[in-house]
Amino acid sequence: MHTTSSSLAGAVDGERFWADLEAQARIGALSPRGIRRLALDDQDNRARLWLMAQGEALGCSAHYDAMGNVFLRREGQEPTLAPLLIGSHLDSQPSAGAYDGTLGVVAGLAVLRTLSEQGIAHRRPVEVVSWTNEEGARFAPGASGSSWFAGQRGAETVLSAQDDEGITFQAALADCLALLEAHGARFRSAPVVPHAFLELHIEQGPVLEEQGAPVCVVTGIQGVHWYEVEVDGQANHAGTTPEASRRDAFMGAHALVGALKAAVATHDDQVRFTIGKFALSPNSVNTIPQRARFTIDLRHPDPTVLEALDTTFRQVAQREWSGCTARLEATSRVAPVAFDDALVAILDEAVKAHWPQAPRLVSGAFHDAIHLAHLCPTAMLFTPCRAGISHHPDEHIERADAEVAVRTLMHAVQQLIMTRSDRDDPDH
Numbered sequence: 017m018h019t020t021s022s023s024l025a026g027a028v029d030g031e032r033f034w035a036d037l038e039a040q041a042r043i044g045a046l047s048p049r050g051i052r053r054l055a056l057d058d059q060d061n062r063a064r065l066w067l068m069a070q071g072e073a074l075g076c077s078a079h080y081d082a083m084g085n086v087f088l089r090r091e092g093q094e095p096t097l098a099p100l101l102i103g104s105h106l107d108s109q110p111s112a113g114a115y116d117g118t119l120g121v122v123a124g125l126a127v128l129r130t131l132s133e134q135g136i137a138h139r140r141p142v143e144v145v146s147w148t149n150e151e152g153a154r155f156a157p158g159a160s161g162s163s164w165f166a167g168q169r170g171a172e173t174v175l176s177a178q179d180d181e182g183i184t185f186q187a188a189l190a191d192c193l194a195l196l197e198a199h200g201a202r203f204r205s206a207p208v209v210p211h212a213f214l215e216l217h218i219e220q221g222p223v224l225e226e227q228g229a230p231v232c233v234v235t236g237i238q239g240v241h242w243y244e245v246e247v248d249g250q251a252n253h254a255g256t257t258p259e260a261s262r263r264d265a266f267m268g269a270h271a272l273v274g275a276l277k278a279a280v281a282t283h284d285d286q287v288r289f290t291i292g293k294f295a296l297s298p299n300s301v302n303t304i305p306q307r308a309r310f311t312i313d314l315r316h317p318d319p320t321v322l323e324a325l326d327t328t329f330r331q332v333a334q335r336e337w338s339g340c341t342a343r344l345e346a347t348s349r350v351a352p353v354a355f356d357d358a359l360v361a362i363l364d365e366a367v368k369a370h371w372p373q374a375p376r377l378v379s380g381a382f383h384d385a386i387h388l389a390h391l392c393p394t395a396m397l398f399t400p401c402r403a404g405i406s407h408h409p410d411e412h413i414e415r416a417d418a419e420v421a422v423r424t425l426m427h428a429v430q431q432l433i434m435t436r437s438d439r440d441d442p443d444h
Contacts, residue, residue, distance in 0.1 A: 024430045025370070025423040027134050033126040033422055034415050040066065040106070040122060041114035050409025051114050054179075055107040055149035055160070056084065056188035061195055063106040063118075067146055068201060070125055074132045076144075078201040083174065084148040084192045085161040086201065090128050092141040092433075100432055101210035101392075102127060102425070103145035104217060105161075105384060109153045113411020115218050115401065115418075121146050123216045123422045127429050138433040140211060147384045148189075155185045156311075157242050157348035162384035165207075166391040168350075212359055212432060213388040216397045216425050218413055220381045224400035229374045230417035231424045233363040234396035237379040237386045238286075238317035239352035241326060244309065245333065247272060249340040251298060251306035262304055266296055268340030269308035272332065276312070279328045287325070288315040288380065317352050317378055353386050356393035363395050366427035370420050381406075397421055397428075 043066060044051045044059030053059040064086050068078040071088030079087040089099065104120025124144035131142065147165075152158025155177040163169035175186035197203065219225075224232060249263035273291065280289045290313040297307040312329075316322050326346070333344035360376075367374045377398060388394045399421035402412040 023427065024130055024134060024136065025427040028126055028130050028419070028423050028426050029133070030415075030419040030422070032129065033122065033419065036070065036122045036125060037114065037118065037418075040118050044108070046111065046409065050411075051108050051112050052110055053106060053108040053112075054110065054154040055151065056185070056192050057154070060107050061192055064146060064192070064196065065199055067106070067121065067125070067144075068196075068199060071128065071144070072200075074128055076128055079204045080193065080196045080201045081165070081204045082171070082193075083161040083164050084189055084196070085165060086146045086196065087204065088125070088128060088144045090131060090142045093137055093139045095141060097140045098209055098211040098392075099141035099143040100429065101143050101145055101213045101388075102215070102429065103143075103147065103384075104215050105147045105150035107149055107151050107153070109151055109407045111409055112407055113401075113405075113409055115411055115413050116220070116406050117150055117217070119218055119399070119413070119418065120216045123425055126422050127426055130426055140433050142429070142433060143210075149185070150384055154179045155188075159350075159382065159384055159387055160185065163387045166387040168387045168390055210388070210392045212356070212393040212395075213385060213391075214359075214363070214395060214397070214425065214428065215383055215385045215388075216399065216421055217379075217383055218401040218406060218411070219377070219398040220401060220404065220406035221377075222404035223375065223377060224398060225402065225404070227373075227375060229371055230399060230414075230420040231367055231371055232374040232398050233360055233367050233376055234355065234379050234398055235360055235376050236317070236354040237352065237382055237389075237396075238288075238315050239319055239322050240348070240350045240382045241312075241314040241322055241346060242348040243312040243314070243329065244345050244347050245269070245272070245312060246343045247308040247337065247340050248342075249304070249306055249308075249338070252304045254302040254304055257304060263339040265305040265308040265340050268337035268342065269294075269310060271337045272342055273310075275332045275335075275337075276329060279325060279332065283316070283321055283325065286316055286318075287321065288313070290314075315380065315382075319351050322351075350382060350386055353389040353394075355385070355389060355395040359393045359395040362431050363397060363424075363428050366424045366431065367397070369427060370424050397425060
Protein backbone atom coordinates (compact mmCIF):
# COMPACT_ATOMS: atom_id res chain seq x y z
CA MET A 17 0.00 0.00 0.00
CA HIS A 18 1.02 3.60 -0.41
CA THR A 19 0.17 7.02 0.88
CA THR A 20 -0.82 9.90 -1.37
CA SER A 21 -1.27 13.64 -1.15
CA SER A 22 -3.56 13.82 -4.19
CA SER A 23 -7.31 13.99 -3.78
CA LEU A 24 -9.11 10.68 -3.43
CA ALA A 25 -12.52 12.24 -4.08
CA GLY A 26 -12.14 11.81 -7.83
CA ALA A 27 -11.20 8.15 -7.38
CA VAL A 28 -14.60 7.19 -5.91
CA ASP A 29 -16.30 4.66 -8.18
CA GLY A 30 -19.67 6.35 -8.62
CA GLU A 31 -21.09 3.56 -10.74
CA ARG A 32 -20.27 0.91 -8.14
CA PHE A 33 -21.58 3.14 -5.34
CA TRP A 34 -24.93 3.51 -7.10
CA ALA A 35 -25.07 -0.21 -7.89
CA ASP A 36 -24.60 -0.91 -4.17
CA LEU A 37 -27.50 1.41 -3.32
CA GLU A 38 -29.67 -0.42 -5.84
CA ALA A 39 -28.63 -3.78 -4.41
CA GLN A 40 -29.65 -2.67 -0.93
CA ALA A 41 -32.97 -1.41 -2.31
CA ARG A 42 -33.80 -4.96 -3.42
CA ILE A 43 -33.53 -6.29 0.14
CA GLY A 44 -37.01 -5.99 1.62
CA ALA A 45 -38.35 -4.38 -1.55
CA LEU A 46 -42.07 -3.59 -1.73
CA SER A 47 -44.26 -3.54 -4.84
CA PRO A 48 -44.38 -1.31 -6.82
CA ARG A 49 -41.64 0.61 -4.94
CA GLY A 50 -40.18 1.25 -1.52
CA ILE A 51 -38.72 -1.04 1.13
CA ARG A 52 -39.70 -2.58 4.47
CA ARG A 53 -36.83 -3.57 6.77
CA LEU A 54 -37.98 -3.32 10.34
CA ALA A 55 -35.25 -3.54 12.96
CA LEU A 56 -34.00 -7.10 13.54
CA ASP A 57 -36.48 -8.71 11.15
CA ASP A 58 -35.39 -11.11 8.40
CA GLN A 59 -34.90 -8.37 5.82
CA ASP A 60 -32.89 -6.17 8.17
CA ASN A 61 -30.67 -9.14 8.98
CA ARG A 62 -30.24 -9.90 5.25
CA ALA A 63 -29.09 -6.32 4.76
CA ARG A 64 -26.48 -6.78 7.50
CA LEU A 65 -25.15 -9.94 5.90
CA TRP A 66 -24.94 -8.19 2.53
CA LEU A 67 -22.88 -5.42 4.12
CA MET A 68 -20.56 -7.92 5.78
CA ALA A 69 -20.00 -9.73 2.47
CA GLN A 70 -19.10 -6.48 0.68
CA GLY A 71 -16.65 -5.49 3.38
CA GLU A 72 -14.98 -8.88 3.53
CA ALA A 73 -14.53 -8.81 -0.26
CA LEU A 74 -12.47 -5.64 0.28
CA GLY A 75 -10.30 -7.32 2.89
CA CYS A 76 -12.07 -5.68 5.83
CA SER A 77 -12.91 -7.56 8.99
CA ALA A 78 -16.54 -7.71 10.17
CA HIS A 79 -17.44 -7.19 13.83
CA TYR A 80 -20.60 -6.88 15.90
CA ASP A 81 -21.37 -5.86 19.45
CA ALA A 82 -23.94 -6.73 22.08
CA MET A 83 -26.65 -4.61 20.38
CA GLY A 84 -26.09 -6.04 16.93
CA ASN A 85 -24.31 -2.96 15.59
CA VAL A 86 -22.22 -4.17 12.64
CA PHE A 87 -18.75 -2.77 11.90
CA LEU A 88 -16.48 -3.18 8.87
CA ARG A 89 -12.88 -2.41 9.79
CA ARG A 90 -10.05 -1.47 7.45
CA GLU A 91 -6.97 -1.79 9.55
CA GLY A 92 -4.59 1.11 10.08
CA GLN A 93 -0.84 1.02 10.35
CA GLU A 94 -1.30 1.51 14.10
CA PRO A 95 -4.23 -0.73 15.09
CA THR A 96 -4.34 0.58 18.66
CA LEU A 97 -5.39 4.05 17.53
CA ALA A 98 -9.07 4.95 17.79
CA PRO A 99 -10.83 4.42 14.46
CA LEU A 100 -12.46 7.01 12.26
CA LEU A 101 -16.08 5.81 12.20
CA ILE A 102 -18.47 6.39 9.26
CA GLY A 103 -22.01 5.14 8.86
CA SER A 104 -25.73 5.25 9.52
CA HIS A 105 -28.43 2.52 9.60
CA LEU A 106 -30.09 -0.08 7.35
CA ASP A 107 -33.47 -0.53 9.09
CA SER A 108 -36.46 1.34 7.71
CA GLN A 109 -39.98 2.52 8.36
CA PRO A 110 -42.80 0.06 7.53
CA SER A 111 -43.27 1.55 4.06
CA ALA A 112 -40.14 3.50 3.31
CA GLY A 113 -37.82 4.78 0.65
CA ALA A 114 -34.50 3.23 -0.21
CA TYR A 115 -32.13 5.99 0.92
CA ASP A 116 -32.90 7.04 4.51
CA GLY A 117 -30.01 5.58 6.50
CA THR A 118 -28.88 3.21 3.75
CA LEU A 119 -27.17 6.06 1.87
CA GLY A 120 -24.84 6.72 4.80
CA VAL A 121 -23.83 3.08 5.17
CA VAL A 122 -23.26 2.54 1.44
CA ALA A 123 -21.33 5.82 1.27
CA GLY A 124 -19.04 4.51 4.00
CA LEU A 125 -18.60 1.33 1.99
CA ALA A 126 -17.61 3.48 -1.01
CA VAL A 127 -14.93 5.12 1.14
CA LEU A 128 -13.52 1.72 2.13
CA ARG A 129 -13.57 0.59 -1.51
CA THR A 130 -11.73 3.72 -2.64
CA LEU A 131 -9.04 3.29 0.01
CA SER A 132 -8.67 -0.36 -0.96
CA GLU A 133 -8.60 0.13 -4.72
CA GLN A 134 -6.14 3.00 -4.45
CA GLY A 135 -3.93 1.03 -2.09
CA ILE A 136 -3.93 3.78 0.52
CA ALA A 137 -2.06 3.19 3.76
CA HIS A 138 -3.46 5.14 6.70
CA ARG A 139 -2.19 5.24 10.25
CA ARG A 140 -5.61 5.26 11.88
CA PRO A 141 -8.15 2.42 11.33
CA VAL A 142 -11.28 3.31 9.37
CA GLU A 143 -14.59 1.62 10.22
CA VAL A 144 -18.05 1.66 8.68
CA VAL A 145 -20.98 1.01 11.00
CA SER A 146 -24.62 0.06 10.56
CA TRP A 147 -26.45 0.96 13.76
CA THR A 148 -29.31 -1.18 15.08
CA ASN A 149 -32.90 0.14 15.17
CA GLU A 150 -32.41 3.78 14.33
CA GLU A 151 -35.96 4.21 13.10
CA GLY A 152 -37.83 2.95 16.17
CA ALA A 153 -40.65 1.75 13.91
CA ARG A 154 -40.66 -1.74 15.44
CA PHE A 155 -39.06 -1.12 18.83
CA ALA A 156 -39.55 2.33 20.34
CA PRO A 157 -37.70 4.49 20.98
CA GLY A 158 -35.30 4.49 18.05
CA ALA A 159 -31.52 4.80 17.80
CA SER A 160 -31.17 1.82 20.14
CA GLY A 161 -27.74 0.71 18.95
CA SER A 162 -26.10 4.13 18.78
CA SER A 163 -27.56 5.41 22.05
CA TRP A 164 -26.34 2.32 23.90
CA PHE A 165 -22.93 2.50 22.18
CA ALA A 166 -22.54 6.14 23.24
CA GLY A 167 -23.58 5.43 26.82
CA GLN A 168 -26.80 7.43 26.52
CA ARG A 169 -29.17 4.52 27.19
CA GLY A 170 -28.83 1.43 29.36
CA ALA A 171 -29.00 -2.09 27.95
CA GLU A 172 -31.95 -3.09 30.13
CA THR A 173 -34.07 -0.26 28.76
CA VAL A 174 -33.26 -1.21 25.17
CA LEU A 175 -33.70 -4.96 25.60
CA SER A 176 -37.09 -4.71 27.31
CA ALA A 177 -38.79 -2.89 24.41
CA GLN A 178 -41.58 -4.84 22.69
CA ASP A 179 -43.03 -4.66 19.21
CA ASP A 180 -46.75 -4.67 18.42
CA GLU A 181 -46.81 -8.49 18.51
CA GLY A 182 -45.25 -8.68 21.97
CA ILE A 183 -41.81 -9.80 20.75
CA THR A 184 -39.08 -8.26 22.85
CA PHE A 185 -36.04 -6.52 21.46
CA GLN A 186 -33.95 -9.02 23.41
CA ALA A 187 -35.55 -12.02 21.71
CA ALA A 188 -35.21 -10.56 18.22
CA LEU A 189 -31.63 -9.51 18.96
CA ALA A 190 -30.66 -13.01 20.05
CA ASP A 191 -31.61 -14.37 16.63
CA CYS A 192 -29.65 -11.60 14.92
CA LEU A 193 -26.51 -12.15 17.00
CA ALA A 194 -26.59 -15.88 16.32
CA LEU A 195 -26.84 -15.18 12.59
CA LEU A 196 -23.92 -12.74 12.62
CA GLU A 197 -21.77 -15.24 14.50
CA ALA A 198 -22.73 -18.05 12.11
CA HIS A 199 -21.57 -15.94 9.18
CA GLY A 200 -18.16 -15.30 10.66
CA ALA A 201 -18.44 -11.86 12.21
CA ARG A 202 -16.30 -11.33 15.29
CA PHE A 203 -17.94 -10.35 18.56
CA ARG A 204 -16.57 -7.12 20.00
CA SER A 205 -16.96 -7.20 23.76
CA ALA A 206 -14.76 -4.24 24.67
CA PRO A 207 -16.14 -0.74 24.09
CA VAL A 208 -14.51 1.37 21.38
CA VAL A 209 -14.39 5.15 21.53
CA PRO A 210 -14.03 6.48 17.97
CA HIS A 211 -11.61 9.20 16.96
CA ALA A 212 -14.56 10.86 15.21
CA PHE A 213 -17.89 9.93 13.64
CA LEU A 214 -19.22 11.06 10.24
CA GLU A 215 -22.72 10.44 8.91
CA LEU A 216 -24.03 11.22 5.43
CA HIS A 217 -27.83 11.37 5.20
CA ILE A 218 -30.60 12.60 2.97
CA GLU A 219 -31.87 15.97 4.16
CA GLN A 220 -35.51 14.88 4.64
CA GLY A 221 -36.42 18.50 3.95
CA PRO A 222 -36.72 20.87 0.96
CA VAL A 223 -33.93 23.41 1.52
CA LEU A 224 -31.10 21.88 -0.50
CA GLU A 225 -33.33 21.06 -3.46
CA GLU A 226 -34.72 24.60 -3.48
CA GLN A 227 -31.20 26.02 -3.45
CA GLY A 228 -29.86 23.59 -6.04
CA ALA A 229 -27.10 22.40 -3.69
CA PRO A 230 -26.04 18.74 -3.91
CA VAL A 231 -24.46 18.64 -0.46
CA CYS A 232 -24.03 20.68 2.72
CA VAL A 233 -22.56 20.39 6.19
CA VAL A 234 -24.87 19.91 9.19
CA THR A 235 -23.97 21.86 12.31
CA GLY A 236 -26.27 20.13 14.80
CA ILE A 237 -29.56 18.33 15.47
CA GLN A 238 -32.67 19.63 17.19
CA GLY A 239 -33.90 17.88 20.30
CA VAL A 240 -36.75 15.40 20.39
CA HIS A 241 -39.17 14.22 23.08
CA TRP A 242 -41.33 11.15 22.53
CA TYR A 243 -44.49 10.53 24.54
CA GLU A 244 -47.14 7.85 24.85
CA VAL A 245 -50.62 9.03 25.84
CA GLU A 246 -53.51 6.90 27.09
CA VAL A 247 -57.05 8.23 27.46
CA ASP A 248 -59.46 6.05 29.45
CA GLY A 249 -63.25 6.24 29.17
CA GLN A 250 -66.07 3.70 29.25
CA ALA A 251 -67.12 1.30 26.50
CA ASN A 252 -70.85 1.23 25.78
CA HIS A 253 -73.38 0.68 23.02
CA ALA A 254 -73.10 3.22 20.20
CA GLY A 255 -76.82 3.28 19.52
CA THR A 256 -78.31 3.40 23.01
CA THR A 257 -75.99 5.61 25.04
CA PRO A 258 -77.04 9.32 25.15
CA GLU A 259 -74.37 11.89 24.38
CA ALA A 260 -74.54 13.33 27.88
CA SER A 261 -73.84 9.91 29.41
CA ARG A 262 -70.86 9.06 27.28
CA ARG A 263 -67.24 8.79 28.34
CA ASP A 264 -65.92 8.44 24.80
CA ALA A 265 -62.15 7.92 24.80
CA PHE A 266 -61.82 9.07 21.21
CA MET A 267 -63.60 12.33 21.93
CA GLY A 268 -61.45 12.76 25.02
CA ALA A 269 -58.32 12.19 22.98
CA HIS A 270 -59.56 14.60 20.32
CA ALA A 271 -60.08 17.35 22.89
CA LEU A 272 -56.72 16.64 24.51
CA VAL A 273 -54.89 16.81 21.18
CA GLY A 274 -56.53 20.17 20.52
CA ALA A 275 -55.22 21.50 23.83
CA LEU A 276 -51.73 20.17 23.13
CA LYS A 277 -51.74 21.80 19.70
CA ALA A 278 -52.84 25.07 21.26
CA ALA A 279 -49.86 24.87 23.64
CA VAL A 280 -47.52 24.31 20.72
CA ALA A 281 -48.96 27.34 18.92
CA THR A 282 -47.74 29.64 21.72
CA HIS A 283 -44.15 29.01 20.61
CA ASP A 284 -42.29 29.74 17.38
CA ASP A 285 -42.75 27.92 14.09
CA GLN A 286 -39.69 25.74 14.67
CA VAL A 287 -41.75 23.43 16.90
CA ARG A 288 -42.59 20.10 15.26
CA PHE A 289 -45.54 18.22 16.81
CA THR A 290 -46.56 14.87 15.31
CA ILE A 291 -48.99 12.14 16.33
CA GLY A 292 -47.64 9.11 14.48
CA LYS A 293 -49.64 6.28 16.08
CA PHE A 294 -53.28 6.24 17.20
CA ALA A 295 -55.26 3.19 18.38
CA LEU A 296 -58.74 2.66 19.83
CA SER A 297 -60.02 -0.14 22.03
CA PRO A 298 -62.14 -2.23 21.69
CA ASN A 299 -61.97 -1.00 18.08
CA SER A 300 -65.52 -2.00 17.15
CA VAL A 301 -67.74 -0.09 14.73
CA ASN A 302 -70.75 0.02 17.07
CA THR A 303 -69.00 0.41 20.43
CA ILE A 304 -67.97 3.64 22.13
CA PRO A 305 -64.19 3.50 22.56
CA GLN A 306 -63.06 2.71 26.07
CA ARG A 307 -59.42 3.56 25.51
CA ALA A 308 -57.43 5.66 23.07
CA ARG A 309 -53.66 5.43 22.80
CA PHE A 310 -51.44 7.69 20.75
CA THR A 311 -47.84 8.82 20.46
CA ILE A 312 -46.35 12.30 20.28
CA ASP A 313 -43.10 13.26 18.55
CA LEU A 314 -42.06 16.75 19.73
CA ARG A 315 -38.98 18.54 18.35
CA HIS A 316 -37.21 21.88 18.65
CA PRO A 317 -33.57 23.07 18.50
CA ASP A 318 -33.87 24.97 21.83
CA PRO A 319 -33.93 22.79 24.98
CA THR A 320 -35.75 25.51 26.96
CA VAL A 321 -38.69 25.35 24.54
CA LEU A 322 -38.83 21.56 24.85
CA GLU A 323 -38.80 21.79 28.64
CA ALA A 324 -41.51 24.45 28.68
CA LEU A 325 -43.75 22.32 26.46
CA ASP A 326 -43.02 19.25 28.55
CA THR A 327 -44.29 21.07 31.64
CA THR A 328 -47.40 22.27 29.81
CA PHE A 329 -48.13 18.86 28.33
CA ARG A 330 -48.03 17.25 31.77
CA GLN A 331 -50.34 19.87 33.23
CA VAL A 332 -52.81 19.51 30.37
CA ALA A 333 -52.85 15.71 30.66
CA GLN A 334 -53.89 15.92 34.31
CA ARG A 335 -57.28 17.39 33.39
CA GLU A 336 -60.42 15.48 32.52
CA TRP A 337 -61.31 15.37 28.82
CA SER A 338 -64.89 14.56 27.75
CA GLY A 339 -65.34 12.70 31.02
CA CYS A 340 -62.15 10.70 30.46
CA THR A 341 -58.87 10.57 32.32
CA ALA A 342 -55.51 10.81 30.59
CA ARG A 343 -52.01 9.59 31.28
CA LEU A 344 -48.92 10.99 29.53
CA GLU A 345 -45.58 9.19 29.72
CA ALA A 346 -42.27 10.38 28.28
CA THR A 347 -40.64 7.43 26.50
CA SER A 348 -37.57 9.20 25.13
CA ARG A 349 -35.86 12.54 25.67
CA VAL A 350 -32.94 13.51 23.46
CA ALA A 351 -31.48 16.97 23.95
CA PRO A 352 -30.39 19.12 21.00
CA VAL A 353 -26.72 18.87 20.08
CA ALA A 354 -24.22 21.12 18.33
CA PHE A 355 -21.61 19.21 16.36
CA ASP A 356 -17.87 19.56 16.90
CA ASP A 357 -16.65 22.90 15.51
CA ALA A 358 -13.35 21.58 14.16
CA LEU A 359 -15.01 18.63 12.44
CA VAL A 360 -17.74 20.85 11.00
CA ALA A 361 -15.01 23.10 9.59
CA ILE A 362 -13.30 20.13 7.91
CA LEU A 363 -16.57 18.99 6.37
CA ASP A 364 -17.47 22.52 5.32
CA GLU A 365 -14.11 22.89 3.59
CA ALA A 366 -14.77 19.63 1.75
CA VAL A 367 -18.28 20.79 0.81
CA LYS A 368 -17.03 24.14 -0.51
CA ALA A 369 -14.44 22.33 -2.65
CA HIS A 370 -17.35 20.70 -4.51
CA TRP A 371 -20.13 23.31 -4.11
CA PRO A 372 -18.95 26.73 -2.86
CA GLN A 373 -22.48 28.15 -2.41
CA ALA A 374 -23.70 25.39 -0.11
CA PRO A 375 -25.54 26.47 3.06
CA ARG A 376 -25.08 25.13 6.58
CA LEU A 377 -28.13 23.44 8.10
CA VAL A 378 -29.42 22.21 11.46
CA SER A 379 -31.09 18.81 11.18
CA GLY A 380 -34.80 18.70 11.93
CA ALA A 381 -34.74 14.90 12.07
CA PHE A 382 -32.79 13.00 14.67
CA HIS A 383 -30.05 10.63 13.58
CA ASP A 384 -27.59 8.28 15.23
CA ALA A 385 -25.12 11.19 15.21
CA ILE A 386 -27.12 12.91 17.96
CA HIS A 387 -25.92 10.22 20.39
CA LEU A 388 -22.38 9.85 19.02
CA ALA A 389 -21.87 13.57 19.60
CA HIS A 390 -21.79 12.81 23.35
CA LEU A 391 -18.97 10.30 22.84
CA CYS A 392 -16.61 11.73 20.22
CA PRO A 393 -16.27 14.59 17.70
CA THR A 394 -19.22 14.17 15.35
CA ALA A 395 -20.62 15.90 12.27
CA MET A 396 -22.91 15.20 9.32
CA LEU A 397 -23.39 15.87 5.62
CA PHE A 398 -26.76 16.22 3.89
CA THR A 399 -27.70 15.58 0.29
CA PRO A 400 -31.11 16.67 -1.08
CA CYS A 401 -34.18 14.48 -1.51
CA ARG A 402 -36.92 15.33 -3.97
CA ALA A 403 -39.62 17.59 -2.47
CA GLY A 404 -38.25 16.78 0.99
CA ILE A 405 -40.16 13.49 1.01
CA SER A 406 -38.86 10.77 3.32
CA HIS A 407 -40.25 7.81 5.31
CA HIS A 408 -42.27 7.04 2.17
CA PRO A 409 -41.78 4.93 -0.99
CA ASP A 410 -41.65 8.17 -3.03
CA GLU A 411 -38.39 9.12 -1.31
CA HIS A 412 -35.93 9.93 -4.11
CA ILE A 413 -32.41 11.27 -4.52
CA GLU A 414 -30.60 12.18 -7.71
CA ARG A 415 -27.59 10.04 -8.55
CA ALA A 416 -25.51 13.09 -9.48
CA ASP A 417 -26.19 14.74 -6.11
CA ALA A 418 -25.41 11.57 -4.19
CA GLU A 419 -22.12 11.11 -6.01
CA VAL A 420 -21.07 14.67 -5.16
CA ALA A 421 -21.96 13.98 -1.52
CA VAL A 422 -19.93 10.76 -1.43
CA ARG A 423 -16.93 12.48 -3.04
CA THR A 424 -17.26 15.23 -0.44
CA LEU A 425 -17.26 12.60 2.30
CA MET A 426 -14.16 10.98 0.79
CA HIS A 427 -12.49 14.40 0.62
CA ALA A 428 -13.13 14.94 4.34
CA VAL A 429 -12.07 11.41 5.29
CA GLN A 430 -8.76 11.92 3.51
CA GLN A 431 -8.17 15.07 5.53
CA LEU A 432 -8.89 13.21 8.76
CA ILE A 433 -6.69 10.16 8.13
CA MET A 434 -3.83 11.73 6.14
CA THR A 435 -3.23 15.15 7.73
CA ARG A 436 -0.26 16.08 9.86
CA SER A 437 -2.49 16.57 12.91
CA ASP A 438 -3.54 12.94 12.65
CA ARG A 439 0.03 11.72 12.28
CA ASP A 440 1.12 13.78 15.28
CA ASP A 441 -1.82 12.80 17.44
CA PRO A 442 -0.44 10.64 20.30
CA ASP A 443 -4.02 9.39 20.60
CA HIS A 444 -6.01 7.66 23.07
